[in-house]
Amino acid sequence: xxxxxxxxxxxxxxxxxxxxxxxxxxxxxxxxxxxxxxxxxxxxxxxxxxxxxxxxxxxxxxxxxxxxxxxxxxxxxxxxxxxxxxxxxxxxxxxxxxxxxxxxxxxxxxxxxxxxxxxxxxxxxxxxxxxxxxxxxxxxxxxxxxxxxxxxxxxxxxxxxxxxxxxxxxxxxxxxxxxxxxxxxxxxxxxxxxxxxxxxxxxxxxxxxxxxxxxxxxxxxxxxxxxxxxxxxxxxxxxxxxxxxxxxxxxxxxxxxxxxxxxxxxxxxxxxxxxxxxxxxxxxxxxxxxxxxx
Numbered sequence: 001x002x003x004x005x006x007x008x009x010x011x012x013x014x015x016x017x018x019x020x021x022x023x024x025x026x027x028x029x030x031x032x033x034x035x036x037x038x039x040x041x042x043x044x045x046x047x048x049x050x051x052x053x054x055x056x057x058x059x060x061x062x063x064x065x066x067x068x069x070x071x072x073x074x075x076x077x078x079x080x081x082x083x084x085x086x087x088x089x090x091x092x093x094x095x096x097x098x099x100x101x102x103x104x105x106x107x108x109x110x111x112x113x114x115x116x117x118x119x120x121x122x123x124x125x126x127x128x129x130x131x132x133x134x135x136x137x138x139x140x141x142x143x144x145x146x147x148x149x150x151x152x153x154x155x156x157x158x159x160x161x162x163x164x165x166x167x168x169x170x171x172x173x174x175x176x177x178x179x180x181x182x183x184x185x186x187x188x189x190x191x192x193x194x195x196x197x198x199x200x201x202x203x204x205x206x207x208x209x210x211x212x213x214x215x216x217x218x219x220x221x222x223x224x225x226x227x228x229x230x231x232x233x234x235x236x237x238x239x240x241x242x243x244x245x246x247x248x249x250x251x252x253x254x255x256x257x258x259x260x261x262x263x264x265x266x267x268x269x270x271x272x273x274x275x276x277x278x279x280x281x282x283x284x285x286x287x288x289x290x291x292x293x294x
């Protein structure tokens with residue numbers, strides 16, 4: 001198996017590990033000077049290693065996204081498991097009323113230099129994300145504008161580092177396409193994580209040579225428009241994910257999603273594309289490996 005998007009840090013947290021995960025970022029990070037960035041990492045000891053090993057024993061590889069630069073620092077030691085790759089993320093929901101974009105980007109630059117100083121970490125960073133736009137919780141103009149500015153900074157970072165961009169988008173597709181259309185350098189190098197759109201949305205993404213990641217929602221009875229989008233568009237435009245511990249597929253909907261549950265999404269994908277499960281797994285994995293250069 002494989003997984004293009006799995007929050008293993010939260011999966012550990014929900015199973016009794018890493019109790020301090022994603023606590024509020026330290027105030028001193030607003031003035032990012034003289035930090036030993038390695039001190040922020042959460043211990044990835046033998047118990048955590050055994051727990052993860054057990055749950056991904058049938059995976060060839062799995063991608064751990066992050067939601068902020070600090071979250072990245074907390075969880076980067078997951079690379080102790082050779083199957084795990086990382087994304088450096090700036091989720092739109094980190095933009096709150098007290099969010100200081102300039103200070104955040106200054107700190108992100110420090111984190112990037114930290115990554116470059118560790119060859120074993122640098123080779124396991126395979127993308128920028130998740131980042132993007134999310135208007136579900138707030139439509140306040142100032143927050144929306146800051147989300148846009150943060151997202152554009154991440155596009156520029158992905159272009160600069162020659163890494164693919166993994167995008168989170170909720171209730172913001174029009175603004176998303178307006179921004180993506182302004183950056184031709186990222187066309188063909190971005191992935192819409194947790195794609196839940198319709199055929200029109202899919203066609204607009206494909207026009208920009210982007211890919212779409214599909215997961216547990218594909219198996220829901222309510223996902224008719226998503227099913228139609230997958231049926232009508234070429235197999236190679238899609239990869240598969242879990243977004244664990246969220247979005248467990250049917251028949252586990254509402255429960256904690258586990259790595260093995262990706263099989264249910266893959267079987268639904270295979271059914272929609274009129275192919276065998278084995279072929280859907282093998283070919284979608286190759287498609288994802290080509291995108292991430294794994």
